[in-house]
Amino acid sequence: MIEGKSASLGESGQSGEVVQLPAPANAGVDIALEELELIYAYVYVRVGNRADAEDVTQQVALKAIPRLRAGASAPAIRAYLFAAARSALASFWAARFGLPEDELRDDLWVEKHAPEPGTASADRVHGILDQLPGNYRRVLELRFLRGYSLKEVAAELGSTVGGVKVMQLRALRAAAKVVIDA
Amino acid sequence: MPEHDEERAAERLDRMVSDLLAGKHLKATPSDAEEQEAIRAAAQLAGSREGYPRMSSSFRGRLRGLLEKGEPAPWMNRRAALVGGVGLTAGALAGVLGGHLGQLGQVLQPARQQEVEQTGETVAPRPPAPRSVIEPRPELGRWIDTGILFSDMVEGTPRRVTAGSVGAFVFRKGDQVLAMSAYCTHLPCELVWKSSSHQLNCPCHNQLFDADGLALGEGYKLPALPLVRTRIQNGRVEILGTA
Numbered sequence: 001m002i003e004g005k006s007a008s009l010g011e012s013g014q015s016g017e018v019v020q021l022p023a024p025a026n027a028g029v030d031i032a033l034e035e036l037e038l039i040y041a042y043v044y045v046r047v048g049n050r051a052d053a054e055d056v057t058q059q060v061a062l063k064a065i066p067r068l069r070a071g072a073s074a075p076a077i078r079a080y081l082f083a084a085a086r087s088a089l090a091s092f093w094a095a096r097f098g099l100p101e102d103e104l105r106d107d108l109w110v111e112k113h114a115p116e117p118g119t120a121s122a123d124r125v126h127g128i129l130d131q132l133p134g135n136y137r138r139v140l141e142l143r144f145l146r147g148y149s150l151k152e153v154a155a156e157l158g159s160t161v162g163g164v165k166v167m168q169l170r171a172l173r174a175a176a177k178v179v180i181d182a
Numbered sequence: 183m184p185e186h187d188e189e190r191a192a193e194r195l196d197r198m199v200s201d202l203l204a205g206k207h208l209k210a211t212p213s214d215a216e217e218q219e220a221i222r223a224a225a226q227l228a229g230s231r232e233g234y235p236r237m238s239s240s241f242r243g244r245l246r247g248l249l250e251k252g253e254p255a256p257w258m259n260r261r262a263a264l265v266g267g268v269g270l271t272a273g274a275l276a277g278v279l280g281g282h283l284g285q286l287g288q289v290l291q292p293a294r295q296q297e298v299e300q301t302g303e304t305v306a307p308r309p310p311a312p313r314s315v316i317e318p319r320p321e322l323g324r325w326i327d328t329g330i331l332f333s334d335m336v337e338g339t340p341r342r343v344t345a346g347s348v349g350a351f352v353f354r355k356g357d358q359v360l361a362m363s364a365y366c367t368h369l370p371c372e373l374v375w376k377s378s379s380h381q382l383n384c385p386c387h388n389q390l391f392d393a394d395g396l397a398l399g400e401g402y403k404l405p406a407l408p409l410v411r412t413r414i415q416n417g418r419v420e421i422l423g424t425a
Contacts, residue, residue: 029249034339034377036245037237044235048228050205054241061245093222098212125230144227147203150196162189168199169192169220175227176219 035078036061039085046089056092060084131178136171143168191217195224202228233385234374313395314408316348316363322424328352330419332359340375340393345423350410351375351382352419353393361412361421362395367405382407 039060044053063084064077094100125145129137135157142148142156154164195217201209202225210221229235237245317323326345335341335354342364343350349364349372364373366384373382373391381398382391390398395407411422 029246030334031336031339032249033242033246038378040237041235044232045229046222046225047208048202048225049208050238051207053235054237055207057237057241058245058248061248065249093218096208096210096212097215097218099215099218125227140227143199144203144224144231147231162192165192165196166188169188169195169217172195172220172223172227173217176223 032061032064035081038078039081042082042085043089047092052092056085056088059088063088128175128178132171132174135167136174139164139167140171140175195220199224199228203231236374313406316408316410316422318346318348318422318424322346323422324425325413325415325420326423327415328419328421332414332417332419335359335419338380338393339377341419342375343419343421345421346425348410348421348423350412350421352412352421359412359414359419360394361410362407363410365407366391367397367407373407 036057040053040057043056043060044050047053047056060081064081129140132140138157139153142153143150148156150161150164153159154161157164157167159167194214198208198210198214198221201207208221208225210218214221324346328341328343328345330341330343330352332354335352337354337356340351340353343352343361350361351364351373352359352361365371366373366386366389368384368389369386371384371386373384375381376383379390380393382393382395383389384391389404391407392398395409397404397406413420
């Protein structure tokens with residue numbers, strides 16, 4: 001179907017009835033980059049740092065190029081990119097932990113729908129933190145959401161750096177449980 | 183000793199947390215598998231710090247280089263060609279591209295591309311409602327070349343531009359361009375384009391604006407985004423900003 005229409009486009013362009021702009025050479029790349037912004041956000045909220053988010057996004061981009069050339073539809077491209085991103089993320093965690101990919105709890109912290117970057121992540125995090133005991137919630141809020149150093153957290157909580165480290169470990173274990181049980 | 187084990191685990195985990203918070207690679211190894219759930223929880227928390235994670239411009243540039251090595255994607259070129267004013271009906275468009283792009287037909291207009299380019303006319307705002315327009319003080323106002331070729335613009339994908347003190351999103355609307363403020367009319371937060379829903383979103387209070395800059399959502403309607411004067415000169419998009 002697409003091929004047929006493509007031919008008729010050429011004809012109407014030559015008929016003189018309409019003005020056809022030269023096809024922009026990099027329009028495809030621009031749209032691909034916009035799609036990859038979504039992928040980057042999707043990956044970033046899962047790996048938590050720019051460096052790894054960039055690596056995984058780049059892998060997805062490389063995988064996607066042949067698919068782009070094959071002329072798939074826009075929704076199909078997006079679906080493919082997200083599938084590629086999920087697979088690249090599974091490989092990322094499997095490589096880090098030395099585990100087979102199918103052993104990973106891929107549903108961990110992962111909402112069912114494709115991401116709307118940001119809209120839900122802050123709410124989701126607060127929803128999880130709210131279920132933790134007060135001291136665990138506090139240490140995670142200060143450390144992650146406010147970016148306090150260990151020293152600053154210790155001063156704020158009247159604890160020691162070592163004490164905060166242990167509390168952070170317990171709080172993160174507890175946070176992971178909240179997510180799994182949810 | 184269990185206590186020592188916990189301290190060591192806490193120490194290792196904190197090193198990862200510190201790296202994450204500094205934007206560095208996660209340095210987990212197979213020996214950390216026991217703590218994988220806590221580590222992934224830490225990654226998720228670190229990842230929630232940015233409401234709208236965006237690629238850095240240098241990374242975006244790298245990706246662009248990567249993608250440009252390949253042939254431009256045919257599905258994208260075809261769409262761009264359609265929006266460029268080939269003059270298909272909305273029905274034909276829907277036939278080619280599938281229903282979700284059919285609405286493009288509503289904004290497709292007879293191609294007057296070269297006329298617009300040659301005359302450099304200022305494009306009138308589309309929405310009917312009275313709309314504020316950003317008018318820089320005459321002694322400071324300047325037409326700024328955004329560096330964007332109109333022919334490179336794609337319907338449904340605005341460009342974010344800055345011209346001195348004026349920040350704007352520029353949309354292609356058929357053979358015209360429409361530029362509007364890039365800042366929410368509620369709180370002065372910078373809007374983000376959501377290509378999935380074709381809306382501008384304010385990260386501060388989740389306010390939405392459509393591609394004409396009109397506020398969406400129920401209840402009290404925020405003012406529409408102020409328009410920014412824009413024109414096409416020699417095929418390039420300019421906006422009225424400040425020097």
